[in-house]
Amino acid sequence: MKRILSLTTTFLLLISIAQAELSIREKIETKSMPSIFAAWANWFVNKPNMAYAEMTAAHDLFWSPSFGLRFEIIDGKVELLGDFQEAKRQRDELLELNPNMIFLLQINMRGASPKSWHLKGLYKDDFPWLRSSDGSQVLGSPPEQYVDLLIDFTHPKAQDVIVGQVVAVYERGLWDGIFFDFWTEKGIVLGGYRTHEEERQARIEILKRIRAAVSDDFLILVNGSPTENTFRANRNIKNYNYEGLEELGNKLLWAEESLRKPRINCLEAEGIGSELPTSPNNLRDMRLLTTLSLTHSDGFVLYTMGVGWDESHPHDSTYLDYQGAAFHRNPQYWIRHREQHDTLYHIHHHEHYWNDFWDAELGRPIGEKAQLYEEREGLFIREFTNGWVVYNRRGTEQTIEFPEEMSGVANGITARRHILPDLDGEIYLKVPVVVADLNGDGVVNILDLIIIAGAFGVEKHSNADVNGDGVVNVLDLIFVAQKIGE
Template identity: 40%
Template sequence: DVVYDEVCDISPIAPPVRERMEKRSFPSIFAWGGSHKTLGLDHLTPNQRAALHDLDFGVWFSFNWDQTPTEPFDGIATSLAGNLSYSRETHRQRFDLNPNMLVLFGVGFHSHYSDEAYPPGSDFWLRDENGEIIRRDTGSPNINFLNPEVQDLLVKRIIAVERCGLYDGVMIDQFLNHGAWGSHIYGVTEEEIIQAFLNIFRSVREQTRDDFLILINTNRSKATRYTEYVNGTFMEAGSDYEYLTGIPGGYTHEGLTEIESTLLWSDENLRSPQINCLEGWGIPAESPDSPENQRWMRVITTLSLTHSDGYVMYDTGWGAVAVCPECPYVWGVAHEHIWYDFWDADLGRPVGSKAQHHQNIDGLFIREFTNGWAVYNRSGTPQTITLPTSATPVSDRENNAASSTHLLPDLDGEIYLKAKNPADVNGDGKVNILDLVHVANNFGKADPDLNGDGVVNILDLTLVAKHLSQNAAAPSQLALIESIPSTAKEVSAVQRALAELETIPNKSHGGQIAIELLRHYLSIVDPNVQETKLLSNYPNPFNPDTWIPYQLSEESTVTVKIYDVTGSLVRTIQVGHKPAGYYHTRERAIYWDGRNQNREPVSSGVYFYTLNTDTYTQTRRMVILK
């Protein structure tokens, strides 16, 4: 058999973490090993199953800890090694399917899986007065992380993960009660344990990039001592009834309140960007898709949506195996889950604030998203939900028709999707100047024919105008004009549409706003570009990316080449054939991500960029500061 031992020491190959987080849509689902723990999707490939999730931790790809002559034991190895080509290809395929996902590597601080992880007789193990290794209730040997050498080793292993650019961070398990869940077995105070972990985190942060993520498993406790270093908490919410009665499954009003408090606190206090993850435990005595499990899944999902910008998952109830060995639906593998149709709802991005009470009712929470609302009810009674516009519930209830009012039972949650406004032509959840210009640019065509008369014309433009509100004329809306294409053909189309709109008598308020917006558009857009020109990139200096604006007096094929100070070619960006016009805004300018032709980040320094068209060449200078 071929043994692969290529050490993973590469720069990050995915876009910046914050960029991916800000582009994802909600609900945002996470997994612990998503490819093999998502059940009932045998028709999908492992990569397709993994890519359903926006965050996946415990991902090994093909790597193992690299045992060498100087580091001959798994537990003391400080490099990840394996089939690097296979791992990169797996990573690429998953990101092609979900370009916004995050991938974390799991690191254990408290225990190891094998007694052979350290050399025989090692003092890296936690031992009793007789020299015997102290074990968890699962039999796993405990690590003596109070040993400074162990702390240094743990730091080195996390640094090894950071060096492997396929990972965005680490997930550290067993962190209940500030990391002092086992203070009684260490024979020290809780404060001594906390200081040991602070030493580790402080050292890690000194040696890793700013957006390297650290997720810790605290269950329902708040990580109050680690806010400077930790990006998120993995909340295994457990099951209230298992704790109270020994019967696994379900939550109480008091338990949900506790979960809300920790989740909201974590979203507001931990290091940015926050990646808080809430996992609900299912009822193992029932099928994962039973009505009760579906209800609790909705509760956990909407609790997360209304109280955080984080990630959520609802599992099969594996944690109840010890108290319910006869439960027929427990597979015995931690964090297994099915994929619920509820999670396919496209809520878009958050618009409203977190933890907002609906109609001032205690325990009834609502949050608006671009495409709808998430509502979560633990008020103690069923509640009538009154929305500002018609919306359709996602779950299959007795009445799931579109309406502005809906009945939501106690201890339940729902996602309501806004009915699409036909005037929202570009589907961004708003009716504004972008929709007006889009319709105007398609006069005479078959789409978007809003009124169904077979052709796009002034009637479709007036339909958009009727849906414009006073807010559409606000300065923030006028700023959208900068993102609209400004070729001569497009501006001419707007001119013709405006002329027709102005001839309509007794114009509505929306019609007046439409005229104001289109006139403003024409007043700041000059379609007659006098000369082709390369402009200064922005920002400059920059880190890690920049935009290169230009303008064309005539249509042309456009290419940009980037060189370093020695004159060596760093990157070629083939822009393609472009019509005459201004390419100034971020939506239209040429984007450079600060990477070379091999997709590796370039170093700090001076670079030169050259614009080449059919008849024009110009070079400018830019600086990267890291």
């Protein structure tokens, strides 16, 4: 799997000497593309030999790991409680596998379960749950999908708890930021019990208070539609509309140009739930949306199984016979899933297979975003350190010619000229010519690793930058370590 470090003891020692934990900006600015994120579902079942931690660390961004900690209000202040040593161990294990991994904790603003182990310490008897005219608490709807009680986040006391959670997350330093779901400026999320303007003003007030309490680099990701609100830095765009590709690209560009740095814009595309995740249509759409993201942003992308509530859908044997089911938070889910598949209410909105297409090591972007190839409308191309990405929504198949031979990740063809079907995308990698024997002694060994470790962080080093991405870093260590003995 890409970015997952399989390391010898010596290699681990070298990394610990050469590299401290990356800052939030460094994580974002040094990650190799494509960058895949995990929305709640941080595992995938089509790689059965991978450990759970390896699955999680395959993603460059993940919400929402709690690391076994819980919220509690103590003497009027929101605190995080639990085994912090174990929480840090869990986090550090993932960072050893993927140093660029970003962690966000979801903050429940729209609704929550008062029985949640993670959250119940927040909700005292006087907590302002949303209530109907008869005084009863209001559930999200429909009830088979949303079992949380709605929170009146327009109430000052609820805002105190919400902001208090964010401050507690920030002060503990285990996470790089937070995530808000159900965020929209164009509609309402409290079922009409509060007006659009009341909801909007409450969100602005919450964001102002958060920004005043945290550092500029602390990340805030929201799930909703683009707006000109300048307080937040990031955007998670979902609900893929196949006919709206142009609009989707424009939304990504808006987010890239309008929102504050550091940015972590995320594009989530829902797959075709009535087909297998590995169907030709799903694989094509996965390439299409991945390359849209790569040509229009520096952000993160995810292509899911896309199954909605009560939607009949097939599964291959890999999914139904998943051996890791016993470790799922609800093992009975898999048993019922096999036996009552078409009658059990369930979703796979954020669950995903890992696509080999995502293992391509593009490096960092060099070219401008949304650049047209030869001024052909709808045909986008972008250069990266290790290759090119092409995204085609022009209406017909297109021929692309490169200045040198390039290897197509999906089509497996190595040539200067490539043909790309309409409504498809491809990653074209340079044919590598890399020398790992840095000291020229005729063999790749520990001495070559020491040369890289000594040049760590140096930009444009003549020979230690073996992958040619412009900086000597952990990717160069990984490459040379894999060549030891040759």
